[in-house]
Amino acid sequence: MVKSLADLPQAEPHPLRVSTYVAEHARRGDPADVLATMDRYAREVRFLMNVGPDKGPLVQELFARLPEAARVLELGAFCGYSAILFAMRLGPLGRVVSVDLGEESVEAARANVAFAGLADRVEVLQGDAADVIPTLQGAFDLVFLDHWKAFYKRDLVAMEAHALIRPGSLVVADNVGEIFKPEEYLEYVRGCGRYENEHRVSTIEYTDIPDAVEISVYRPGH
Numbered sequence: 001m002v003k004s005l006a007d008l009p010q011a012e013p014h015p016l017r018v019s020t021y022v023a024e025h026a027r028r029g030d031p032a033d034v035l036a037t038m039d040r041y042a043r044e045v046r047f048l049m050n051v052g053p054d055k056g057p058l059v060q061e062l063f064a065r066l067p068e069a070a071r072v073l074e075l076g077a078f079c080g081y082s083a084i085l086f087a088m089r090l091g092p093l094g095r096v097v098s099v100d101l102g103e104e105s106v107e108a109a110r111a112n113v114a115f116a117g118l119a120d121r122v123e124v125l126q127g128d129a130a131d132v133i134p135t136l137q138g139a140f141d142l143v144f145l146d147h148w149k150a151f152y153k154r155d156l157v158a159m160e161a162h163a164l165i166r167p168g169s170l171v172v173a174d175n176v177g178e179i180f181k182p183e184e185y186l187e188y189v190r191g192c193g194r195y196e197n198e199h200r201v202s203t204i205e206y207t208d209i210p211d212a213v214e215i216s217v218y219r220p221g222h
């Protein structure tokens with residue numbers, strides 16, 4: 001039986017090592033402890049591309065603008081860190097749909113969400129965002145773009161076309177610091193005339209490397 005990280009075969013995909021670590025070290029049913037455990041893993045064992053403890057609160061601030069029964073769509077689940085953070089902040093009426101194309105990521109995210117006791121608020125879907133977007137129904141109050149950066153514009157255009165955002169929806173794009181070459185996406189949201197934009201400077205999770213988040217409010221027809 002796997003008892004610790006050292007027992008895991010090298011070939012085991014990384015996200016599953018994270019969910020194993022969470023199950024071994026975190027308190028079941030305690031989302032804050034699940035996040036703290038993932039932070040500890042990222043600092044002490046191996047880097048994780050979670051939204052992390054610095055940018056997380058910055059994104060969370062936005063939740064004050066959302067209705068109680070808000071719906072959040074996230075592209076890029078990885079190990080479920082941001083999905084857990086958002087579900088905690090939304091409260092019992094909120095719902096998070098999180099999409100990831102990686103089988104191991106989806107398995108780890110579902111395991112971590114269930115371990116945190118939030119499975120009734122978070123649904124993790126497997127697939128390429130481009131394929132999943134047309135299958136979703138109804139507008140979301142907040143969309144979090146945190147998958148591969150080259151797809152941000154493509155998938156935002158698709159979400160507009162499928163009415164997954166409505167006037168007033170918040171579109172939050174992580175990793176739009178210079179290092180990620182975000183020009184195509186930033187030119188789109190700032191130049192198309194349908195968004196009010198705010199640029200928030202931060203750092204890449206668990207590092208001092210500069211990064212940024214673009215917060216865009218959908219205002220078609222303004």
Ligand SMILES: C[S@@+](CC[C@H](N)C(=O)[O-])C[C@H]1O[C@@H](n2cnc3c(N)ncnc32)[C@H](O)[C@@H]1O
Binds near residue numbers: 074
């Ligand atoms: C930065 S991580 C997400 C981190 C997560 N939001 C968090 O803060 O905990 C990016 C994830 O996007 C996924 N991804 C990349 N391209 C994708 C696509 N086209 N559709 C769905 N998921 C994608 C990757 O598999 C990876 O797990």
